[in-house]
Amino acid sequence: MRLLRCSDTGDFSLTQFPDKVIPRYAILSHTWRADAEEVTFEDLTNGTGKNKAGHEKIWFCGEQARQDGLQHFWIDTCCIDKANKAELSQAIQSMFRWYRNAARCYVYLHDVTVATDEEANPPLWESAFRKSKWFTRGWTLQELLAPSTVEFFCRERRKLGDKTSLTQHIYEVTGIPHSALQGAPLSQFSVKDRLRWSEHRQTTRPEDKAYSLLGVVGVDLAPCYGEGAEGAFKRLHDEISKLERCVQDIHSTDPRDDKKRIEYTKGGLLKASYRWVLDNIHFQQWHNDPQSRLLWIKGDPGKGKTMLLCGIIDELQQSIAKTGLVSYFFCQATDSRINTATAVLRGLLFLLVSQQPSLVAYVRKKYDHAGKTMFEDANAWVALTEIFTDVLQDPGLNATYLIIDALDECVTDLPKLLDFVAKHSSVSSRVKWIVSSRNWPAIEEQLERTGHKVRLSLELNAESVSTAVQTFIEQKVSQLAQQKKYDERTRDSVLEHLASNANDTFLWVALVCQDLEMTAKRNVLKKLNSFPPGLDSLYKRMMQQISKSDDAELCKQVLASIALVYRPITLKELAALVEQLGEIADDKELREIIGLCGSFLILREDTIYFVHQSAKDFLLAQAAEQVFPSGREDVHHAIVARSLEIMSRTLQRDMYGLKAPGYPIDDIKQPDSDPLATSRYSCIYWVDHLCDWNPSSSAKYEVGLQDGGAVDSFLRQQYLYWLEALSLCKSISQGVVSMAKLEVFMQGRANASALNELVRDARRFIMAHKSAIENSPLQSYASALLFSPTRSPIRSLFKREEPNWITIAPAMEEKWGACLQTLEGHSGSVYSVVFSPDSTRLASGSDRMWIAYDSENVLWLPSEYRSSRFIVSKNRIGIGTSHGKVWICSVEDKKR
Numbered sequence: 001m002r003l004l005r006c007s008d009t010g011d012f013s014l015t016q017f018p019d020k021v022i023p024r025y026a027i028l029s030h031t032w033r034a035d036a037e038e039v040t041f042e043d044l045t046n047g048t049g050k051n052k053a054g055h056e057k058i059w060f061c062g063e064q065a066r067q068d069g070l071q072h073f074w075i076d077t078c079c080i081d082k083a084n085k086a087e088l089s090q091a092i093q094s095m096f097r098w099y100r101n102a103a104r105c106y107v108y109l110h111d112v113t114v115a116t117d118e119e120a121n122p123p124l125w126e127s128a129f130r131k132s133k134w135f136t137r138g139w140t141l142q143e144l145l146a147p148s149t150v151e152f153f154c155r156e157r158r159k160l161g162d163k164t165s166l167t168q169h170i171y172e173v174t175g176i177p178h179s180a181l182q183g184a185p186l187s188q189f190s191v192k193d194r195l196r197w198s199e200h201r202q203t204t205r206p207e208d209k210a211y212s213l214l215g216v217v218g219v220d221l222a223p224c225y226g227e228g229a230e231g232a233f234k235r236l237h238d239e240i241s242k243l244e245r246c247v248q249d250i251h252s253t254d255p256r257d258d259k260k261r262i263e264y265t266k267g268g269l270l271k272a273s274y275r276w277v278l279d280n281i282h283f284q285q286w287h288n289d290p291q292s293r294l295l296w297i298k299g300d301p302g303k304g305k306t307m308l309l310c311g312i313i314d315e316l317q318q319s320i321a322k323t324g325l326v327s328y329f330f331c332q333a334t335d336s337r338i339n340t341a342t343a344v345l346r347g348l349l350f351l352l353v354s355q356q357p358s359l360v361a362y363v364r365k366k367y368d369h370a371g372k373t374m375f376e377d378a379n380a381w382v383a384l385t386e387i388f389t390d391v392l393q394d395p396g397l398n399a400t401y402l403i404i405d406a407l408d409e410c411v412t413d414l415p416k417l418l419d420f421v422a423k424h425s426s427v428s429s430r431v432k433w434i435v436s437s438r439n440w441p442a443i444e445e446q447l448e449r450t451g452h453k454v455r456l457s458l459e460l461n462a463e464s465v466s467t468a469v470q471t472f473i474e475q476k477v478s479q480l481a482q483q484k485k486y487d488e489r490t491r492d493s494v495l496e497h498l499a500s501n502a503n504d505t506f507l508w509v510a511l512v513c514q515d516l517e518m519t520a521k522r523n524v525l526k527k528l529n530s531f532p533p534g535l536d537s538l539y540k541r542m543m544q545q546i547s548k549s550d551d552a553e554l555c556k557q558v559l560a561s562i563a564l565v566y567r568p569i570t571l572k573e574l575a576a577l578v579e580q581l582g583e584i585a586d587d588k589e590l591r592e593i594i595g596l597c598g599s600f601l602i603l604r605e606d607t608i609y610f611v612h613q614s615a616k617d618f619l620l621a622q623a624a625e626q627v628f629p630s631g632r633e634d635v636h637h638a639i640v641a642r643s644l645e646i647m648s649r650t651l652q653r654d655m656y657g658l659k660a661p662g663y664p665i666d667d668i669k670q671p672d673s674d675p676l677a678t679s680r681y682s683c684i685y686w687v688d689h690l691c692d693w694n695p696s697s698s699a700k701y702e703v704g705l706q707d708g709g710a711v712d713s714f715l716r717q718q719y720l721y722w723l724e725a726l727s728l729c730k731s732i733s734q735g736v737v738s739m740a741k742l743e744v745f746m747q748g749r750a751n752a753s754a755l756n757e758l759v760r761d762a763r764r765f766i767m768a769h770k771s772a773i774e775n776s777p778l779q780s781y782a783s784a785l786l787f788s789p790t791r792s793p794i795r796s797l798f799k800r801e802e803p804n805w806i807t808i809a810p811a812m813e814e815k816w817g818a819c820l821q822t823l824e825g826h827s828g829s830v831y832s833v834v835f836s837p838d839s840t841r842l843a844s845g846s847d848r849m850w851i852a853y854d855s856e857n858v859l860w861l862p863s864e865y866r867s868s869r870f871i872v873s874k875n876r877i878g879i880g881t882s883h884g885k886v887w888i889c890s891v892e893d894k895k896r
Helices: 041-046 055-067 085-101 125-130 140-145 167-174 191-196 228-250 255-265 275-279 281-288 305-319 341-355 357-375 380-392 414-424 441-447 459-484 488-501 506-517 521-528 535-548 552-564 571-577 587-595 613-620 632-650 680-692 699-705 710-728 732-746 753-768 770-775 793-797
Strands: 002-006 012-016 025-029 072-074 104-108 150-153 159-162 294-298 325-330 400-405 431-437 453-457 601-604 607-610 806-808 832-835 842-846 850-853 856-860 867-873 876-881 886-891
Touching (some): 085 140, 104 140, 125 167, 255 325, 255 341, 275 281, 281 294, 294 305, 305 325, 305 400, 325 341, 341 357, 341 380, 357 380, 453 459, 459 488, 459 506, 488 506, 535 613, 552 587, 571 632, 571 680, 587 601, 632 680, 632 710, 680 710, 710 753, 710 770, 710 793, 732 753, 753 770, 753 793
Parallel strands (some): 025 072, 025 104, 104 150, 400 431
Antiparallel strands (some): 002 012, 002 072, 842 850, 850 856, 867 876, 876 886
16 A cells, blocks of 8 residues: 655655555545646656645645644545556555545545634535535545544535534435444445445446445455446446355354344343453453453353353444454354354354455455355365464454354364464454353363463352342342232242352253243242252252153153254254154144243244253253153154155155246245245254164164165155255255265165165265256256266156256266266356347356256256357257267257
8 A cells, every 4th residue: 555644844755555564544535626637646756746736635634644643644646556557456446445444534525615604503514515526426435434434624624524423414415324324334234225325426437336336345346447337337246246145155154143042042131240241350451451362251051151242242342443343153062053163163254254345355265166065065174264364364354353152062173163263362463352161171271272361260250240140130030020910028039049049150040030930929939949059950850840740751752852953943843853743733832842841942933942051961961861761862763754754745846836947046035834844954954863873772673774664765755856955945065965974874784785776876966966956956857867877776766857848868878977076166157148040049058057048047057068169959959068078959848
């Protein structure tokens, strides 16, 4: 970046700074006069231009910067060598960042004057301000939005106000919401809204109307003058689409939604229960000492670590500069989507790029070549750590806080995650970390190697925690007293019992209060003494109550299933997995059954969660004999059996009524009455449960893994419908992994030779056609079948599903070749378009991946069939490939 500086003699000089050592600077926003009147880079280099009208703006900016304690400043007219095309291109791509990072932004309005109207109310300049040309120019939109501080000056160089004091005026002129003007991340506003803010703005060069929006919409695009406004906007929209797809694929869940869910399930965030930590000496040391980069908050289960971090996140978001970043992730062992080291980095990256879109460039370097598989395959951790390291070292990275809750609930690759945190917590002085966990020696051992760390133990801050718990108790009892209309004696008795037995444990208080909510007022005093102190004792009491109830066996089956599933499931999914619930169609009754499960479970928006990880731990360990009387394997088998049954009953061709064979997955909306509502979980996880079942322990179930058994029948009758369902669930990658697991699981099984052959073929089938089915679910029946070997068992079994609108199919080999899978992900332009001779049909090779017919994608082409030459004659399409293959395709009526 090249910056101006004014010497003591009043002369201006230019200095080039590397990105990592750019000093604090001011920046000017203005409207250009005629080119001949502006001072250029060449003028400053040659010592000319002092007599130009634009020189007064340079003098003003330098003087105002000096008054604000800034030695350097930047002005577009003279800090860019526009004769150097490479430099101009880089400057256009960097402009938003330069304005965002400026210490001050001065807006010079040469068409607004202030003379003798200081006493007028409203000031006379307001009318001229609203009509200023500055609000009509394209480039000034980013100059208004990017900087945190924007100050407006009239022609006489008098300050009129700033972006904050003039928010209402600016809103009335531009229609830009107050929150955007006050520094809210632009990612909070839709791209459509951001583009609308520029609709009535103009630029001198037509392409600049698109280029001036690069930073506003968060994309990177090299200028190409001469392409015209239409070409520039087409490229802009293409980049926006790629960016949105990339950001969408980064995360498995949105940590912001997880935070809302956690706060809801725990009864809301109470400020008084966490604010003590803000004044804690260890927190203050971490927050204020530039050398203290990592804060580790540790404590026993139920001590309020998660809610403490929720409060810290809220406080940091409110207190940091508008350009600061807060990214966080909540690990949860009961949910396979958020209990892995890879998921942690994906979640953190997602929030970082959502707040500072320029960071997505580091993701795109790999994503544009590998696509979504980059986040899911065996090398995902390596790719993500490289990306994350680059992000942390980005010279434009703002002050950043990274927060990871519940490290102990990271089930997969926790050592890798701990090693990454230990090594990278000191990479950048602009980045600070907070992590929380239980008091696990293994975690302590790895974090001990971290330099610049601060440890905050909840047990060593027992007095503060106790005070916070007492505040929590008072709030919960107040709510109970109001809700249940307690008299003073009852209220005081509840308050005293909770205070005496809580042992500084938030969760114990919450569980007891949840039970009291269901207790009649007349029985409260009698019931109080039945609540033992300590979480485990309370859990034992809850199990005793369940065992005594009329629905004991049903509740235990529900708890057993919920304890073993890989993610939280919905009421409908639960009803499908537990046989005794299958006849219950009433959601109200299902909710009642969840309520009977002794406060182990909680419902939010029809999804079932454990109230806390310690509740699941208790069921799997201390209550295992009650919950799993025949062992966990039997429950896994029951889930597999029910899954196969429900999928066989519900899966069919075109479940969402898409009809078009090329209907893109990104355009598909889940219908209100979702055909997959009951089977969604089963589709994704049935193989995992099968592999967790030990068939040798239950000989009576062995038949399910033999030729003609349940698994064999499902694959022969439903396999293609299952692939379609996986695509609709956006889980084709998990399907690939499942078939690999199944192939290994089936090896060596007796009386299963035909099933083994079928599984091997099914695995090759999904690997070969993953991209086609992932992009368009109905390609399961088109491209996948047509481009499979002629003797493939899957192709033979589902020959009836082949498209009847292709009368000449490609000549395929009899068996699968050596290539297991073609990895794809990047996209490009349309390479070939051609009309049929009668001009009534249009066929095209779109991105070389599709055959389009009548402007509709109908058939996905495997990589070896992507055309170099493309000829259409009436209803026949000839495709010549770079591999020397030629395929004549006859296309008739697209009924299927």
